[in-house]
Amino acid sequence: MTASLSPPRDRLRIAIQKSGRLAEPARALLASCGLSWRESRDRLFCYGETLAVDLLLVRDDDIPGLIAEGVCDLGIVGRNVLLEQAHDRERGGRPPAFREWRALGFGGCRLALAVPEDWAWEGPAQLRGKRIATSYPALLAAWLRERAVEAEVVVLSGSVEIAPRLGQADAVCDLVSTGSTLAANQLKPVATLLESEAVLAGPVQPLEDARGELADLLLRRLEGALRIRRSKLLICQASREVLPRLLPLLPDAEPPTVLRVDGGSDDIALQALCHGAVTWQRLEELKRAGARGLMVLPVEGMLS
Ligand code: ATP
Numbered sequence: 182m183t184a185s186l187s188p189p190r191d192r193l194r195i196a197i198q199k200s201g202r203l204a205e206p207a208r209a210l211l212a213s214c215g216l217s218w219r220e221s222r223d224r225l226f227c228y229g230e231t232l233a234v235d236l237l238l239v240r241d242d243d244i245p246g247l248i249a250e251g252v253c254d255l256g257i258v259g260r261n262v263l264l265e266q267a268h269d270r271e272r273g274g275r276p277p278a279f280r281e282w283r284a285l286g287f288g289g290c291r292l293a294l295a296v297p298e299d300w301a302w303e304g305p306a307q308l309r310g311k312r313i314a315t316s317y318p319a320l321l322a323a324w325l326r327e328r329a330v331e332a333e334v335v336v337l338s339g340s341v342e343i344a345p346r347l348g349q350a351d352a353v354c355d356l357v358s359t360g361s362t363l364a365a366n367q368l369k370p371v372a373t374l375l376e377s378e379a380v381l382a383g384p385v386q387p388l389e390d391a392r393g394e395l396a397d398l399l400l401r402r403l404e405g406a407l408r409i410r411r412s413k414l415l416i417c418q419a420s421r422e423v424l425p426r427l428l429p430l431l432p433d434a435e436p437p438t439v440l441r442v443d444g445g446s447d448d449i450a451l452q453a454l455c456h457g458a459v460t461w462q463r464l465e466e467l468k469r470a471g472a473r474g475l476m477v478l479p480v481e482g483m484l485s
């Protein structure tokens with residue numbers, strides 16, 4: 182007997198957002214795993230050509246439910262949506278039916294609690310008896326419960342950040358990336374409930390039949406594609422004596438190649454494949470430590 186709800190299938194079906202912030206990056210990531218599709222006329226279904234992996238284009242909020250019902254096998258959705266619906270099921274006494282399989286490194290944001298700028302924030306107890314507007318009632322309720330704070334949760338499906346100005350709420354709990362929307366509404370973030378990003382979601386139990394093998398293949402390719410995305414080739418020159426100061430500054434680097442620069446000086450050229458984030462700040466630190474001509478190059482492919 183199989184654990185999954187759906188009848189055996191030999192094609193894997195992945196739900197992604199039809200339009201919105203995660204739509205393009207999700208498709209691009211899957212395409213970088215070697216998948217390509219033929220789109221149906223109604224643009225709701227994409228038939229996998231290179232692998233038996235089809236896409237269903239839907240609203241992000243529908244993705245966890247589609248996995249729960251077995252309509253789709255996997256989905257790409259914000260952790261915020263996935264956990265909200267998981268908490269909601271739990272509150273309703275329903276068993277978990279989906280889980281995060283792996284984080285995908287895009288769509289980063291956080292679910293934050295924000296209060297009017299003129300509040301002197303003293304901690305969660307200050308929210309007692311207040312009205313908090315959110316589209317994430319289950320996550321907010323769990324956060325308040327853990328802190329033993331009783332507050333009124335006002336559920337809004339959009340434009341949460343203007344609720345205090347409209348007198349609908351005293352505070353908000355909303356997704357934030359840069360914080361500029363909050364600032365434009367005279368609100369300030371005071372607590373983070375959840376760090377979110379796009380994730381690959383799937384059923385709680387592993388997939389069976391041919392779909393299990395396809396999912397394993399996809400996960401292996403995702404691993405490679407995400408690793409390449411993060412990886413950068415860093416090139417610079419320096420005098421040989423500063424090398425010991427440069428090496429610890431290379432973010433998660435493979436052992437670098439060090440070459441002598443032509444021309445008789447004591448200069449070296451350094452090439453390092455870095456798997457960690459090569460930020461501007463890190464480049465400035467390397468420069469201060471004596472590196473010159475710093476260059477960061479994207480990696481197109483890797484086979485070791
Ligand atoms: P749909 O029409 O599919 O319901 P939506 O309007 O609910 O779309 P989007 O605004 O496209 O959703 O956001 C999708 C996801 O993008 C969010 O659930 C979240 O995980 C992520 N995200 C990243 N940054 C932000 C941000 N600043 N505001 C909102 N969502 C963000």
Ligand code: ZN
Nearest residue numbers: 240241242243
């Ligand atoms: Zn949505």
